[in-house]
Amino acid sequence: MKINQFYEVESLDAGKRIDTYLALQLVNELSRSQLKKYIFNGQIKLNGASCKPHTVVKLGDKIHVDLVTESDFFAEPEEIPLNIVFEDKDLIVLNKPQGMVVHPANGNMEHTLVNALLYHVGKQLTELNEGVRPGIVHRLDKDTSGLMMVAKNETTHAALSLQIQNRTVGRTYWVVVKGIVQRDEGECQEPIGRAFLNRKKVIIKPTGGKSAHTFFKVIRRYKKSTLLEVKLKTGRTHQIRVHMAHLGHPVLGDSLYGIQSKHISRQALHSKSLTFKHPHTKERLSFDSEVPEDMKYLIEQLEKEEKD
Helix, strand or coil: CEEEEEEECCHHHCCCEHHHHHHHHCCCCCCHHHHHHHHHCCCEEECCECCCCCCECCCCCEEEEEEECCCCCCCCCCCCCCEEEEECCCEEEEEECCCCCCCCECCECCCCHHHHHHHHHCHHHHHHCCCCCCCECCCCCCCCEEEEEEECCHHHHHHHHHHHHCCCCEEEEEEEEECCCCCCEEEECCCEEECCCCCCCEEECCCCCECCCEEEEEEEECCCEEEEEEEECCCCCCHHHHHHHHCCCCEECCCCCCECECCECCCCEEEEEEEEECCCCCCEEEEECCCCHHHHHHHHHHHHHHHC
């Protein structure tokens, strides 16, 4: 797997050893012992210079991870239909269906979005980033549906990644949560991070967590639930699901953080709109998508219950 990523240390991470910091960033990808080897080999730079695993990072430090893991597995092309809403020589914008994993990982080596992209784009995408994440600029959870952007070349990937880092990409989600949200608009800024005992789960971490900022606005209130429009200032793993659960309004259908629903079998969360600047034309592109059928059904049932 090839990894070429830039990180900038935030205040909550200042004071950590660099190997500890990167182990948290690359959880499920590289272990701390593996990271130590790559640091010693000079494949990880701190502010453009070599460092040691025990080096303590400071606020604003810039870390560049540029390496290819030795024990790698490679994604294979698969003929899987894609719902593409925009495509040119540089990038693709598509609607990811719920239930599709974005990139291969242990236990999910086939039938992912990357497998489908490799078939659709071909060798061009393979050369972009050899390994399991070619073209992937940002991710959606397996059971979150909606809009994503994919890069088709190195310059586009770098430019889109920088827009995400600078928080100039607009991302809007629709989500159905438990309970009546009283405020018409609100936000949550609680830091989040991986749970200590269950590394697949994210929790509120006032100490040691990453900054996370979520805005929400009520679209419609039902008898026992609320449809929200959510916008992200940051894009942390599971951010919306964790923040809404923390506010006392877990996402309907979310088996990890939320509450089961008889009307939907996955988290009621959809990436509704996406806005960014095209890296080459400099045009501001905006895309909007309809909610999928399972969320439409959920909303219809909530509206029926309201009338009963």
